[in-house]
C-alpha cells in the first residue's frame with residue numbers, strides 16, 4: 001500500500017505497478033551494463049521527469065558510470081508543444097570520447113529528445129544512445145532513435161514515478177492515468193489528445 005495519500009480523483013487507474021517498474025528497470029540496467037562493459041559511460045538525465053527513473057536505473061547498472069543532467073523547455077501555448085525547444089541547462093562536464101546515454105522518463109511528440117540528441121551530439125561523445133522508460137509512439141511528431149525502452153504506453157496522460165501534472169505527483173511510486181477531462185481548468189503542456 002502506498003504511503004502517499006492522493007486527494008485528487010483525477011489520479012486514476014494504475015497502469016504500471018511498483019513491481020513491474022522495478023523489474024523492467026532492473027532488466028534495462030543489466031542490458032546497459034552488458035552493452036557498455038569496459039566503456040566510459042555517462043548517463044545524462046533530462047530534468048526533471050527522469051530523476052526517479054535515473055536514480056533507480058544507475059543502481060541497476062553494474063560497472064563504472066558517471067551522471068550528468070540537461071534541462072530543456074518547449075514554449076508557446078501551454079496546452080500544445082510549440083515545436084520550439086530551448087536548452088535551460090547544458091552538460092556540466094565534457095563528454096568528449098565518452099559513451100553518452102540520454103535518459104528520459106517519457107517520449108511523446110519526440111521534439112524534446114530530438115533536440116537534446118542534437119545538442120548532446122555537439123559535445124562530441126564517442127557514441128550517443130537513448131534510454132526511455134515510457135514510449136508514447138502514437139503521439140510522435142518527429143522520428144527519434146530509441147535504444148532502450150521500458151514500456152510502450154497507450155495515448156493516456158500519466159503521472160507518478162517522476163512524471164507530473166502541474167508539478168505534482170512525481171513522488172507516486174507507481175504510474176497512473178491522470179484524467180485531464182475532469183480537470184478544473186489548470187492547463188498542462190502534455191495533453192492526452194490534441
Ligand code: PRP
Pocket residue numbers: 046047048049050073074081104105106107108109110111112113163164190
Ligand atoms: C516531459 C518529459 C520529456 C518531454 C517529452 O518533460 O520529461 O522531456 O516532456 O515530451 P515530447 O516528446 O513531446 O517533447 P516536461 O516538459 O513535462 O518537463 P518535466 O521533465 O520537468 O516534467
